[in-house]
Amino acid sequence: MKEELFISGRDIPNTDPFLHIWHWQIPIYLYLGGLAAGILFFASLFTILGREKEMPTTVKWGPFLVPGALVLGLFMLFLDLKHQMYFWRLYMTVRFESPMSWGAWVLMFITPLSFVWVASYLRELIPSWNWKYKWLWTVEGWVIKNRMVMAWVIIFLAVILGIYTGILLSAFNARPLWNNSILGPLFLVSGMSTGVAAVMWMSKSHEERKILSRIDLLLILIELFFITHMIMGALAGSQVMIQAASLFLGGEFTVSFWVFVIVLGLLFPATLEILELFGYKIPVAIPAFLILLGGLVFRFIMVEAGQITRYLY
Amino acid sequence: MRYAMAIDTRKCVGCSDCVIACQTENNVPLGYCRDWITETVDGSYPNVEIELRSERCNHCDNSPCVRCCPTGASHIVEGGVVLVEHGLCIGCGACIQSCPYDARYSHPEGWVDKCTFCNHRVTKGEKPACVSVCPTKCMYFGDLDDPDSEISNALKNRKHKVLAPEAGTKPHIFYLI
Numbered sequence: 001m002k003e004e005l006f007i008s009g010r011d012i013p014n015t016d017p018f019l020h021i022w023h024w025q026i027p028i029y030l031y032l033g034g035l036a037a038g039i040l041f042f043a044s045l046f047t048i049l050g051r052e053k054e055m056p057t058t059v060k061w062g063p064f065l066v067p068g069a070l071v072l073g074l075f076m077l078f079l080d081l082k083h084q085m086y087f088w089r090l091y092m093t094v095r096f097e098s099p100m101s102w103g104a105w106v107l108m109f110i111t112p113l114s115f116v117w118v119a120s121y122l123r124e125l126i127p128s129w130n131w132k133y134k135w136l137w138t139v140e141g142w143v144i145k146n147r148m149v150m151a152w153v154i155i156f157l158a159v160i161l162g163i164y165t166g167i168l169l170s171a172f173n174a175r176p177l178w179n180n181s182i183l184g185p186l187f188l189v190s191g192m193s194t195g196v197a198a199v200m201w202m203s204k205s206h207e208e209r210k211i212l213s214r215i216d217l218l219l220i221l222i223e224l225f226f227i228t229h230m231i232m233g234a235l236a237g238s239q240v241m242i243q244a245a246s247l248f249l250g251g252e253f254t255v256s257f258w259v260f261v262i263v264l265g266l267l268f269p270a271t272l273e274i275l276e277l278f279g280y281k282i283p284v285a286i287p288a289f290l291i292l293l294g295g296l297v298f299r300f301i302m303v304e305a306g307q308i309t310r311y312l313y
Numbered sequence: 314m315r316y317a318m319a320i321d322t323r324k325c326v327g328c329s330d331c332v333i334a335c336q337t338e339n340n341v342p343l344g345y346c347r348d349w350i351t352e353t354v355d356g357s358y359p360n361v362e363i364e365l366r367s368e369r370c371n372h373c374d375n376s377p378c379v380r381c382c383p384t385g386a387s388h389i390v391e392g393g394v395v396l397v398e399h400g401l402c403i404g405c406g407a408c409i410q411s412c413p414y415d416a417r418y419s420h421p422e423g424w425v426d427k428c429t430f431c432n433h434r435v436t437k438g439e440k441p442a443c444v445s446v447c448p449t450k451c452m453y454f455g456d457l458d459d460p461d462s463e464i465s466n467a468l469k470n471r472k473h474k475v476l477a478p479e480a481g482t483k484p485h486i487f488y489l490i
């Protein structure tokens with residue numbers, strides 16, 4: 001039996017023939033959110049573990065990227081809104097059922113915290129830095145005294161932020177490719193891995209780089225495991241799930257997914273990091289750049305591909 | 314009270330009058346529509362079966378579009394009708410992603426638009442524009458909670474289905490088959 005479906009008289013912009021309501025801004029938003037979450041997670045983790053001395057870039061320098069990333073990310077989200085003048089409505093209510101709502105709120109808390117985190121290290125890192133007003137000195141003293149508390153709050157928010165970047169997509173039952181429970185953890189791990197890669201690239205200490213490289217290797221393995229899990233889960237699912245997975249298995253996203261995400265973004269940098277462990281000299285910029293690029297491409301592919309998957313009836 | 318619509322796929326001829334009526338009644342911008350015609354062809358010649366359906370927002374009971382809206386712009390009013398409050402909508406598109414029927418679109422002015430079951434007519438006791446113009450009278454509209462309403466009778470006497478029931482949305486547009 002053959003079934004064909006014609007939709008006559010409908011050619012709505014951004015909806016027909018395929019849904020394309022989220023554009024390039026959303027993958028960048030998700031990417032920057034994940035990257036920021038990854039950097040903040042490890043900055044606070046090593047603070048909690050009391051290893052700031054050993055990991056100065058992770059704890060002190062890396063977070064300098066975060067405020068910029070978060071503000072730019074929020075700006076990307078804003079750019080893709082169609083009714084921009086009403087943006088403030090987002091912050092007039094909290095709706096826990098809507099990931100878009102609680103995610104926006106998490107960003108509202110974690111962004112200022114990241115500014116405070118960075119500011120509290122300014123004087124230590126830039127000796128010539130001077131706070132202009134007296135009250136800023138008082139605040140700084142208070143923040144430094146309570147840094148541990150802040151680290152716990154940030155680590156908690158960072159995990160939520162990282163997971164949110166995946167749940168924003170996975171909460172849509174109408175888009176079968178996204179609608180799986182592994183996407184939240186997958187985006188979290190992928191975000192962490194890009195965060196570690198960025199810090200690794202910045203770090204000047206060989207010892208620190210080595211620790212970061214091992215963490216990154218572990219994260220890449222977990223990510224590969226989650227991706228396998230996602231595809232197998234889809235293949236074992238209903239017809240719409242199978243069709244969603246087939247976009248990566250012979251469908252139109254096959255090449256971009258396997259070449260840019262799996263091979264160049266995960267397997268190749270992982271191999272370089274393993275070689276590094278065995279003592280080969282590899283410029284850190286190569287694996288770090290590939291991981292950062294792979295993460296970005298992954299989000300672009302997921303957002304694009306997910307939108308064209310739908311229910312069949 | 315629970316409003317619903319039943320559409321007779323055996324009477325519909327796919328003339329698109331309902332589409333035009335809706336566009337006129339609701340000032341739908343050029344190039345957009347809140348309802349549309351779908352044609353499903355089953356089998357191959359000479360055993361072909363065609364089904365024509367006038368589709369629109371299903372005013373779902375378990376509506377993902379209302380759930381995922383971050384501002385509460387998408388909401389449910391009396392009779393189970395799902396509406397969008399323009400002044401609350403930020404145009405984030407979450408509800409468009411969440412609808413298994415692609416029944417929503419982004420209005421050129423920024424907010425999200427879709428079928429309202431002609432709430433402005435229905436609250437005055439009239440029928441939705443699409444129902445009132447259908448030349449084959451293949452659409453039935455009314456209150457499901459009233460056992461004597463046009464729609465309750467239509468569903469009592471005929472076999473019917475809803476679209477993508479597996480999406481779990483509990484749609485309230487029924488197709489008589």
Ligand code: SF4
Pocket residue numbers: 369370371372373376377378379395411412413414415416417427482
């Ligand atoms: S058909 Fe779509 S827009 Fe209408 S209520 Fe259901 S999910 Fe929402």
Ligand code: SF4
Pocket residue numbers: 381382383384385386387397401402403404405406407408409424425
């Ligand atoms: S586009 Fe408007 S109605 Fe839809 S989820 Fe966003 S704010 Fe709500």
